[in-house]
Amino acid sequence: MAVRSGPHEMSEKGHHNAHESSSVGVGLVSSLMKSWRISSSSSSSPKAASDPELSTSRRSSQSNNDNNHRTGAISLMNDQKFADSDGNFDAIAKQKTSTIRTPSASYSPMRYMSPSNTNNVTNESPRTSLLRHNNHHSSTHTLTHTISNTTTGNGREPSSSRHHDRYFKDLDEDWSAVIDDYNMPIPTILNGGVDSPYALSRKSTTSSINTTSVRSTSFNYPQLPHIQKVDSSDLRSEEELDAERNVQELNSMIQRIAKFDDILKNKHIINQQQLREISWNGVPKIHRPVVWKLLIGYLPANTKRQALFLQRKRKEYRDGLDHTFSNQHSRDIPTWHQIEIDIPRTNPQIPLYQFKSVQASLQKILYLWAIRHPTSGYVQGINDLVTPFYQTFLTEYLDPSQVDEVEKLDPETYMTKEQILDIEADTFWCLTKLLEQITDNYIHGQPGILKQVKNLSQLVKRIDIDLYNHFQKEHVEFIQFAFRWMNCLLMREFEMGTVIRMWDTYLSETSQEITSSTNSTTPTDPSMPPLTPKEQSSATFVTPTNDSFRSPSSATITNNMNTSSDNSTRIRQSSLNEFHVFVCAAFLIKWSDQLMVMDFQGIITFLQNPPTKDWTETDIEMLLGEAYIWQSLYKDATSHWL
Amino acid sequence: MNSAVTSIKLVLLGEAAVGKSSIVLRFVSNDFSENKEPTIGAAFLTQRVNINDNTVKFEIWDTAGQERFASLAPMYYRNAQAALIVYDVTKPQSFIKARHWIKELHEQANKDMIIALVGNKVDVLENNEDERKVAREEGEKLAEEEGLLFFETSAKTGLNVTETFVAIGEKIPLKTAGDQETDSNGVAISDEQRIDLANSGNAAGQTAGCSC
Ligand SMILES: Nc1nc2c(ncn2[C@@H]2O[C@H](COP(=O)(O)OP(=O)(O)OP(=O)(O)O)[C@@H](O)[C@H]2O)c(=O)[nH]1
Ligand SMILES: [Mg+2]
Numbered sequence: 001m002a003v004r005s006g007p008h009e010m011s012e013k014g015h016h017n018a019h020e021s022s023s024v025g026v027g028l029v030s031s032l033m034k035s036w037r038i039s040s041s042s043s044s045s046p047k048a049a050s051d052p053e054l055s056t057s058r059r060s061s062q063s064n065n066d067n068n069h070r071t072g073a074i075s076l077m078n079d080q081k082f083a084d085s086d087g088n089f090d091a092i093a094k095q096k097t098s099t100i101r102t103p104s105a106s107y108s109p110m111r112y113m114s115p116s117n118t119n120n121v122t123n124e125s126p127r128t129s130l131l132r133h134n135n136h137h138s139s140t141h142t143l144t145h146t147i148s149n150t151t152t153g154n155g156r157e158p159s160s161s162r163h164h165d166r167y168f169k170d171l172d173e174d175w176s177a178v179i180d181d182y183n184m185p186i187p188t189i190l191n192g193g194v195d196s197p198y199a200l201s202r203k204s205t206t207s208s209i210n211t212t213s214v215r216s217t218s219f220n221y222p223q224l225p226h227i228q229k230v231d232s233s234d235l236r237s238e239e240e241l242d243a244e245r246n247v248q249e250l251n252s253m254i255q256r257i258a259k260f261d262d263i264l265k266n267k268h269i270i271n272q273q274q275l276r277e278i279s280w281n282g283v284p285k286i287h288r289p290v291v292w293k294l295l296i297g298y299l300p301a302n303t304k305r306q307a308l309f310l311q312r313k314r315k316e317y318r319d320g321l322d323h324t325f326s327n328q329h330s331r332d333i334p335t336w337h338q339i340e341i342d343i344p345r346t347n348p349q350i351p352l353y354q355f356k357s358v359q360a361s362l363q364k365i366l367y368l369w370a371i372r373h374p375t376s377g378y379v380q381g382i383n384d385l386v387t388p389f390y391q392t393f394l395t396e397y398l399d400p401s402q403v404d405e406v407e408k409l410d411p412e413t414y415m416t417k418e419q420i421l422d423i424e425a426d427t428f429w430c431l432t433k434l435l436e437q438i439t440d441n442y443i444h445g446q447p448g449i450l451k452q453v454k455n456l457s458q459l460v461k462r463i464d465i466d467l468y469n470h471f472q473k474e475h476v477e478f479i480q481f482a483f484r485w486m487n488c489l490l491m492r493e494f495e496m497g498t499v500i501r502m503w504d505t506y507l508s509e510t511s512q513e514i515t516s517s518t519n520s521t522t523p524t525d526p527s528m529p530p531l532t533p534k535e536q537s538s539a540t541f542v543t544p545t546n547d548s549f550r551s552p553s554s555a556t557i558t559n560n561m562n563t564s565s566d567n568s569t570r571i572r573q574s575s576l577n578e579f580h581v582f583v584c585a586a587f588l589i590k591w592s593d594q595l596m597v598m599d600f601q602g603i604i605t606f607l608q609n610p611p612t613k614d615w616t617e618t619d620i621e622m623l624l625g626e627a628y629i630w631q632s633l634y635k636d637a638t639s640h641w642l
Numbered sequence: 643m644n645s646a647v648t649s650i651k652l653v654l655l656g657e658a659a660v661g662k663s664s665i666v667l668r669f670v671s672n673d674f675s676e677n678k679e680p681t682i683g684a685a686f687l688t689q690r691v692n693i694n695d696n697t698v699k700f701e702i703w704d705t706a707g708q709e710r711f712a713s714l715a716p717m718y719y720r721n722a723q724a725a726l727i728v729y730d731v732t733k734p735q736s737f738i739k740a741r742h743w744i745k746e747l748h749e750q751a752n753k754d755m756i757i758a759l760v761g762n763k764v765d766v767l768e769n770n771e772d773e774r775k776v777a778r779e780e781g782e783k784l785a786e787e788e789g790l791l792f793f794e795t796s797a798k799t800g801l802n803v804t805e806t807f808v809a810i811g812e813k814i815p816l817k818t819a820g821d822q823e824t825d826s827n828g829v830a831i832s833d834e835q836r837i838d839l840a841n842s843g844n845a846a847g848q849t850a851g852c853s854c
Binding site for chain 1: 658675676677678679680681682683684685686688701708710711713714722735748803
């Protein structure tokens with residue numbers, strides 16, 4: 001990914017602000033960046049500056065930024081100041097460069113900052129504008145070696161550099177910082193510090209290579225093998241590292257599981273806020289079914305009520321089915337049919353979705369949802385969105401050793417009919433909850449999607465004006481590629497496993513309002529299920545009678561949605577939708593350098609088939625982390641959003 | 643052989659699941675998949691063929707068929723020079739939908755747009771003619787009334803797929819070096835031998851060198 005700051009963006013203003021910024025006290029950004037510090041080139045050590053490999057400048061970037069007052073350098077603080085409130089953000093002339101491949105975990109501690117901190121940044125507009133240019137840098141330490149590697153060969157004028165010798169040390173410390181936030185024991189940390197970036201480099205290599213070959217004259221994409229080499233030869237053999245890495249991964253997994261256990265087990269009321277915070281960074285497989293149900297606001301936080309609640313919701317679903325498929329109800333043939341056509345076309349590459357039992361389940365869920373929501377009805381894409389829930393909830397019924405086989409096993413072989421119905425019910429309700437947050441995406445004209453696409457283009461215009469202009473020049477319209485990104489929440493771009501990891505974060509981003517309404521309902525009225533405002537307005541989904549599934553009541557939802565309850569809908573919609581736009585922006589700009597040299601056809605073809613099918617969880621975590629940082633930095637942008 | 647390449651912007655329209663994407667996949671990659679994911683929004687693909695010594699490059703927008711996405715369609719057919727309106731010969735409803743699209747294009751689209759009406763999935767009829775719900779004559783008649791090309795195709799077997807595109811290519815004025823053959827409209831009968839299928843590998847692969 002590159003943030004390209006053209007001359008216009010890199011104005012004197014940025015430079016000027018640089019000085020101010022260091023005086024800005026505690027702020028989200030400084031906390032965000034934790035131990036990162038970006039310093040001006042003046043701080044470059046001569047030693048580093050003389051090393052061409054470490055130079056971050058190059059001719060082409062200079063000509064691009066000839067208005068820049070200086071070229072920049074990034075250096076890492078060499079001491080451990082996690083809580084350092086004084087992030088020294090000197091301006092850096094942003095170069096036409098740099099992709100971040102950031103270890104996802106480095107974002108984790110930043111995820112939930114106190115609102116006051118957030119405000120600091122948001123209000124500090126000069127700072128924000130400054131950071132716009134630097135956000136990548138400040139957000140990541142891997143960036144540093146990114147630059148040093150990618151510059152090789154064309155950075156002959158080392159006008160900037162960094163403290164090379166500090167690199168590894170910093171890295172270790174930073175990683176420990178990250179892991180520390182997970183409450184990891186110290187010994188674990190140190191190894192993690194070594195091996196994680198290492199693992200990262202392995203993963204990024206493929207993509208770096210193909211980027212570089214596309215555009216050999218400029219450096220764009222991180223190339224980490226260099227570091228890797230130093231790393232391995234200096235320290236240990238690969239096998240040793242590998243083994244240690246495995247141990248590490250195992251350790252950290254165990255730690256995480258324990259952390260989740262801590263939040264979930266033996267609690268009367270589950271702390272939703274804590275759960276969101278930790279889940280943002282990924283949910284262990286064994287906890288996922290329950291955690292998702294909690295995050296989406298389906299399962300009550302009050303554990304004493306959960307069993308009864310599930311029982312009732314599952315019954316409600318069955319009653320709904322009975323009613324829908326009884327002769328009192330006339331089948332909506334076109335809808336039924338459309339779903340029927342799409343079922344075998346859903347995730348056709350995954351065997352699970354070719355099993356008759358699964359297809360029958362999904363057909364029922366989607367059909368019931370569609371007739372319950374006539375303003376939207378069944379829209380293609382919803383068939384994609386239902387599957388992560390279904391697949392995840394299935395794992396609850398699998399032996400832990402078989403969880404990874406879920407995509408291959410026919411549920412009928414390990415579940416009873418009753419259990420399958422329960423899964424369907426849970427899936428149905430969670431899908432309902434999810435779609436509530438994005439209703440506007442599927443109603444007539446799909447205004448939600450159009451808005452998101454518009455917001456995406458505006459965001460890219462601010463973050464990467466060169467790319468934006470290039471699209472204009474090539475007559476590429478955002479809707480031509482981003483429509484699907486919005487309609488399917490980027491599900492079509494990634495493998496299911498990656499999508500599911502992404503959903504850990506997305507579901508943690510679902511409206512807090514739902515949660516808070518849940519929380520407030522819980523103590524006062526323990527007999528009632530948690531209600532979202534919309535449910536309250538319709539009251540449909542809480543009465544467990546056949547009547548509740550009649551269409552007229554859902555017509556009420558419909559009307560409300562377009563009129564009075566519009567506001568509440570809007571508020572509740574903000575978080576997931578907004579975050580998703582940032583993810584899309586991060587995703588798009590990741591390919592910025594490649595896209596810049598493509599024509600219309602190349603751009604569209606590339607974006608419709610991005611090389612992301614082999615993305616791992618690490619890749620997606622980096623993307624999410626980038627999106628998060630941008631959301632923090634561009635908070636002000638969203639206030640103008642539609 | 644002419645060096646000039648004529649680009650033809652073509653859009654596919656038609657009800658969901660009639661096989662639009664499958665037709666394009668067959669044309670572009672000579673491939674077929676039993677279960678193709680529904681198209682969301684629209685997909686862009688390209689393919690080059692040689693028609694009467696001219697290289698024609700199709701720039702194809704394959705739109706999503708579901709009604710909910712229909713409001714996006716104008717964006718894709720607005721500048722198109724050609725359209726395939728596809729229906730499924732086993733689905734009468736899809737033929738009704740095809741009529742709607744014809745009407746909409748006549749009203750909204752480029753007046754000289756070359757339109758082909760395409761009845762797809764005829765392979766299904768091979769074993770069981772009862773499956774046919776839209777008579778060939780019905781399609782032919784509609785095409786004639788509306789001044790459209792007409793083909794019955796199978797994306798599955800490949801029947802008439804390339805032919806459909808070639809027929810469209812032949813009706814579009816070509817950019818030729820000497821300009822002598824500006825309009826090849828019906829002059830030269832398509833000779834399948836001339837279709838350069840060597841080029842039909844993969845659209846993405848052709849992207850790099852292309853400047854249009
Ligand atoms: N037997 C047969 N099946 C076909 C043929 N063409 C397409 N199909 C099948 O019909 C289904 C739908 O095909 P698609 O190409 O996705 O249809 P589409 O018109 O692009 O659908 P949307 O993208 O939803 O608008 C797929 O399962 C295809 O395998 C054909 O010629 N014969
Ligand atoms: Mg399609």
